[in-house]
Amino acid sequence: MDDIPEINRGILLLFFYVYQQHKTCILCCQCVLQPSRNAILDETRRWKFPIPFILTDSLELNAKGVILQAFEEYRLRSCVDFKPYEGESTYISFTKLSGCWSYVGDDKKGQNVSIGERCDNKAIVEHELLHALGFYHEQSRADRDDYVKIWWDQIEEGKEHNFNKYEDDFITDLNTPYDYESIMHYRPLSFNKNESIPTITATIPFFNDVIGQRLDFSAVDITRLNRMYDCANTHTLLDQCSFELNNICGMIQNEDDNADWVQMLSSPADTDHTLSGRCRDSGYFMKFDTSSGVVGSSALLESRILYPKRHEQCLNFFYKMTGAAGDKLVIWVRTDDGTGTVHNVKKIHTITGDGDKAWKIAHVTLKVSEKFRYFFQGIRGSSNSSGAILIDDITLTETICPSAVWQIHNFTSLLATTPNGTPLTSECFYNPEGYSFGISVYPNGRDDAYSDYVGMTMHLCSGENDAVMEWPAMNRQVTIVALDQDPDVKLRMSSTRSFTTATSGATWDDSCQCHRGTDFGWSTFISHQHLRRRSFLKNDDLIITADFNDLTHLIKTEVPVIPTNGNNDITDGKPMNMVKLRQDVPKHREARSANPCHPNPCFNGGVCVEGKGKATCRCVFVKCTVCSLLDYYFSKHGHNV
Ligand SMILES: [Zn+2]
Incomplete structure (x- = not known):
């Protein structure tokens, strides 16, 4: 395999300054994604919602933040919900044990999900929670041999059972096709004994x-989840519209x-945003013509009545203003006037055309707690306006808008012209507390070893609030997202990474005439290969969002388990309730081993060496030497930087 998917080359954080200081590859040992065995048929093992959870204090602070992010992704896409544990008989206790693993299905007595070292990644938490919700790995399906080939002779000895498949009297595909894109699918090099030689390959080579x-x-992951749990609705998606249908979403x-x-x-x-003008007979948008009529003439486009459950919403949409500068697009809400009639209006946000005629993204915060409508008002700004205001791909979620949104135009040409190691740097943004921060993007990587990846880093900037902010800015979580611009928010497969701060410092930077903190981030934020798939570069724009959130309130989250009749010992990481489902089926938790090197926890084809009961990964790739530097670094500084 020449091409190694991103996950295999390490998806987790590589802190650049470590790299700079040590001039060696430290990215080969990643989280231990222990294999298990797609959807369990046994309905007694399905959960009732909301699922009670405990965030034990063994967890990294970043892991706690990431787990809450993963909950929000479930709430956006399904009827799955979570609540803090309050003495219920069944619950999930998130704990930092060895590696990342989960039992399959509801054990009915409380169970651990381990978010171990370097497992604090949102997608990994989503994966483990799908196990807990009753899903096995994708390649465990009864019909998998029609879609993938298992190279049995390349599997590490004794690990063959990880490639078992389950017959259709034990697991169900919920009438969905085999899904190469599932978040539950193994990677090609899983449990291989020869570096870079895969143990599992796709029948259709494209999917390797x-x-x-x-x-x-993936889209199919969501379909299955919603079928298994009969989800008719999601918790936080209020409205979305790509204007493809004649009813324009009501x-x-x-x-x-x-x-x-x-x-x-x-x-x-005038190309639409949904399909970027690439399709005949589809690709619709809404247009307000500002080339005629009197100055100040306006048009209102109003949503149906919506019923919020929370107190804050984020209205996300794309717009394009092709007329003269000065045309306006105003966002309003109309709320209940106290008599049950949605009548009272409030202006929320005004966008004024600036002559830039590209599609742009907007995020507008609404704070509504009662039934309401939102509406767009287009206003002709001047008599010489000759264009229009276009809107498309609206999404309204009951989530918090990101603090920073950075839309980088013409990204393909930037990829062609920006040298390796050269960043593009954003303006400085403010988080809700008042800290100022910026993002750097390295289109062709931060360093030679990862020139086929986009690297991303975050830095603090000096800002107008510095005198009153608390320094250093500890226990803050940085989250950066490269946005998949799919019009359906439920199907977006954005790349998201987070880390928490432990120290901060800033130096004067002449280029911005401001103080800049050290860059922290990822050399391997997203591969060029993944960037070109899906809709990361729609209209040739890369859209990055970022947040810098205070997680101080999550430092102490653990609550004691209230004993019930069952055995609720959650602290030792041992199976608590080994319900036998069938005599001939391995137990329904992901395999764990006393030997830290079995299964091989090393990514990138790293070779695992055991010493003093601890696993150390030795890299086998070009430029990679001993990876234990990462372990060394984390042991010195903790995972939080
Ligand atoms: Zn798994």
């Missing part, structure tokens, strides 16, 4: 670069205006 992806849930033209928004089909002159 897809299997093992750990970006986010949006209405308000009569109290003097112009209209018109549903338009994509054309060479």
